[in-house]
Amino acid sequence: MVVECRRVGRVLALAAGAAGAASAMSALRACGRWTSLALVAPLALLAVVAPTGLRAGTTGKISGQLLDKTKKPIAYATIAVVGQKLGAFSDAQGNFTVLNIAPGSYDVSISRLGLKMLTVKNVVVSSDNTTRVDATLEEATLQTEEVVVTAQRPPVDVSLTSSKTTLSSADIQALPVQELQDVVNLQAGVVEGHFRGGREGEVQYQVDGVSVNNAYDNKSSLRLDRSLLQEVQVISGTFDAEYGQAMSGVVNAVLKQGTEKFQYSGELFGGGYVFPGSDGRHVTDQFQPTNIQNYQLNISGPLPASQTVYLLSARRYVLDDYVQATRVFVPTDSSNFEQKEFHPTGDGKLLALGYSREWSGVAKVTNSSLPNVKISYQAIVDDVDGRRGNWAFRFNPDGMTKQHNFSIVHGLDWTHTLSKSTFYNVSLRQNYVRYHDWAYKDVKAAAYDAAGPPIADDNYTVGAFIQGVDFGRFEQQTRTYLFNGSIVSQLTQEHQIKAGGELQLPKVSFGTPGYLVYTTVAGRQTLVRHFDDPPDFPGVQTYQPEIAALYFQDQMEFKDLTVRAGLRMEYFDARANLPSDLANPANALRGVPESLPKGTSVKTSFAPRLGVAFPITDRIAVHLAYGHFYQFPSISDIFSNANYGKLVNLQAGDAVDKYGVLGNPDVRPEQTVQYELGYKHALTDQFGVDLTVFYKDIRDLLGTEFISTYTGAEYARLTNVDFGNVIGFTVTADHRAVGPASIALDYTWEYAQGNSSDPRETATRASAGEDPRPRLIPFSWDQRHTFNMTVAFSKPDVYSASTVLRVSSGQPYTPVLASGFGFGLESNSGRKPLGLVIDLRAERSVKMQGLSLSAFGRVFNVLDARYFKGDVFSSTGSPYYSRFPVTDQVALRDPTRFYAARRIEIGIRLNSGL
DSSP states (O other): OHHHHHHHHHHHHHHHOHHHHHHHHHHHHTTOSOOOGGGGHHHHHHHHHTTOOOOOOOOEEEEEEEEOTTSOBOOSOEEEETTTTEEEEOOTTSEEEEEEEOSEEEEEEEEOTTBOEEEEEEEEEOTTOEEEOOEEOOBOSSTTOEEEEEOOOOSSOTTOSSOEEEEEHHHHHTSSOOBHHHHHTTSTTEETTEETTOOTTOEEEEETTEEOEETTTTEEOOOOBGGGEEEEEEEOSOOOTTOOSOSSEEEEEEEOOOOSSOEEEEEEEEEEEOOSOSTTTSSOOOOOTTSEEEEEEEEEEEOSSTTEEEEEEEEEEEEEOSSEEEOOOOTTOOOBTTTTBOOOOOOOOEEESSEEEEEEEEEEEEEOOSTTEEEEEEEEEEEEEEEOOOGGGTTOGGGSOEEEEEEEEEEEEEEEEEETTEEEEEEEEEEEEEEEEESSSOTTOHHHHHHOSOEEOTTTOTTOEEEOOOOOOEEEEEEEEEEEEEEEEEOSSSEEEEEEEEEEEEEEEEEOSSEEEEEEETTEEEEEEEOSBTTTBOOOEEEOOEEEEEEEEEEEEETTEEEEEEEEEEEEEOOOEEESOTTSTTSOOSSSOOOOEEEOOOEEEEEEEEEEEEESSSSEEEEEEEEEEEEOOOHHHHHTTOOGGGGGGOOTTSOTTTTOEEOOTTOOOEEEEEEEEEEEEEOSSSEEEEEEEEEEEEEEEEEEEEEEOTTSOEEEEEEEEEEEEEEEEEEEEEEEEETTEEEEEEEEEEEEEESOSSTTHHHHHHHTTOOOSOOOEEOTTOOSEEEEEEEEEEETTTEEEEEEEEEEOOOEEOOBSSSSTTOBOSTTOEEOOOEEEEEEEEEEEEEETTEEEEEEEEEESTTOOSOSSOOOOTTTSOSSOOSOTTTTHHHHHOGGGSOOOOEEEEEEEEESOO
16 A cells, blocks of 8 residues: 555645645655555644645534623623533624534523523524524523523525525424435425536535545445434535535535433334336236335444444345336246247246345444544445346346445544634545446356347247346446545634645546457357457456645625635546547557557646625525536546557548547546525515525536547547536525424426537437537426425424425427437427426324334325326327337336336334434
8 A cells, every 4th residue: 555655645745735745745655554544544634734634514603792781792701502512702792603513403501790691492503504693681680590592593594605405303304205315306406416407426425524426426425314314405506615526516414423321213114115006007006015124223322431422323224116027037048939939947936126125324433532622433334235127127037137336434533623713624534335237246157158148039028038147247446535624713703714625545446347248169159258358348447546625715704794705726637548649549550650658637727616695684685606616527437438449440431439439537627607696585483485596607518529530530539528508596485383384395497408418429419420519408307397395294292294295397308200210300309298296204203201202104106106207208208108109119018117106104213312
């Protein structure tokens, strides 16, 4: 690992600047063969002092002003957060600020000699937000007099400078959701992972302020159960300079921590799919009550070590798809297709076509024994075995590939409070992901030879494989070391400064671990294995880019104005080579300049961010936001098919995509410039509305360019040529509980258009003889109208019921006039049907001997909608019928095209207070 240490040192020196470079490099040269992430803690501490390190917000603050009855400020009063080692004193103007408060609900006590003590209950604190607690203290005749009030969280936050939704653990528990991604998809402006019209992979997912995105595809590497979430923030518009490697949004999940007293909670539920009849879905409607199983246990409490607490969580989740397969055949069966004689040897067993078996868990230990220091270690583990159902294998299910995904995010966090106004954070993490997809682990397995490739015969049934095994093989592994931190200082009552940086060192491997190809050998078709035989059969390749960032941010909070201004610098080095002369990429031409390997250049970018909130009154505000957002494309995109040596036989007249679209590790970062204007109005103490208008100018997206060689041959490769824009608005209304009832709704209108929905789409059009020149059409995920409504009835600790209604207008598709390839009309000129889905949840709780026992039920897709944002037949725009039933007969019978059937889950939860 000496090489890895030097790699850290080089990037840290570049990111930290000359001032800290020498000491950083010296420390790293001494690190030797480190095998544990914990051993590099001194490096991260040095990174903060340098100062490098970035840590996204996981804490908030409480600010306010204390006055007496005559409206004069009260100085030197004591403000304490009950149950926490946090507090402050009011200054000469009566102002105070308490920093570094974990998200949650707290009681705040305010006291001063000669005045009645005031306790404000249920003060809600959110990450990166300021909660105001302004109070008037009364004179006391007796020192023991106390006044107790309950804080009311306003229906809209007039200090927000961008679109941000914050959900507490109580909010999440009340929804019919199970995982973090379910929560995200319910937010305004989010359409199945697309934030306000952006492409997938443009969202930064963070847990406790540190990225958990996989550098391979820029997507989250974890699945988090709702019981672990203390708070979730979904930022769907502009965001602060502390967040990077994202263009469309940020999801910041804060996990629960250990408790001072031993507590536990457990959850058990099961269920299955219930739908009326099989005619509509083309599958049996037999109810399988064990299709879904969930077992979970959380425990928390103190450890023997001084001021040390822990949180442990374990979960087992089992899911069997409602679409079933019948094992009529096995992969090694051999039929006589010429004589139409079929010889099935399967056992005829019914089993789920697709399934998932998941083990997941969290371990978190926190120590506060050092003065003003909190140290924690956490590990989040997810291990999933599964199989993606393929309807073509419905009679030969053992011929499908199986998937396995293991991920762990673990490391140390250090928080040091230097004074009442300044603290810093340091995080050291390792994000590890291992994924594979194959039928048999060993490419030399004799089962491949015995089975051969999948074979179907319409004489048995249309579109079904009745022998053979899927030859597909894929492997991917990512090991990323992250060093980050930040320093926060409340310089004055109005100015809070935050600065830091981030260093990521991913090591990404992916590719095909052995190819299976039938080749004529001695006149016979023989199954031949190819191992790392470039350029036609490259093996698993490894890439080690370097990513770093620095940022500075000032949060200014005045009485009638809030400003959040920042600047972020991004650094990216692909550490790869490309041909120096793209017109002779494989050195196959004589008499022209030789093409030599040329290193990719280092990419840097500077991203300004600005958000302004104008509170017109304590109930009305206008906000403006603007920012530049950069993101380096995923490793899978820029490095896939990036061996230009495969063009050695390229000839003039070859199809432009004969060798596929080549990767390009020398691309620039993609860029989005966002503008946002919002109006918030708390009409009453319980009801508020928020109207936000937004525009996104999307530039330098990955797309396809065509390169000509000296002989006039052309090939395609990726580069920054695609573009787009999004315009839209969102309206949200939140009616807090009046009695037992509450309601929240949001509506989003947007128009997302661009040159192409996929980086390789231009090459596909060119190969089809279509015009490959730039155009402006709706993106494939452009969803003009989105409406979400949540209605809840609850009585705390007694009962709760909620329903979520989602309505979505149709996304684009390309209509066709006739059966066959190349008969499409203008791309994405048609619209799919509207979709509606309703989910329900109800819970009844009882208290007994200090325990809370709850029984709950959930129903997903109450109306058993078969269609919701799925595929349609391009000849009709309908998911149910086609103008060419013979051509589309396989798809017409395929039940996996439809939205998942109605799902019912029933369970119990036991909670001792966790």
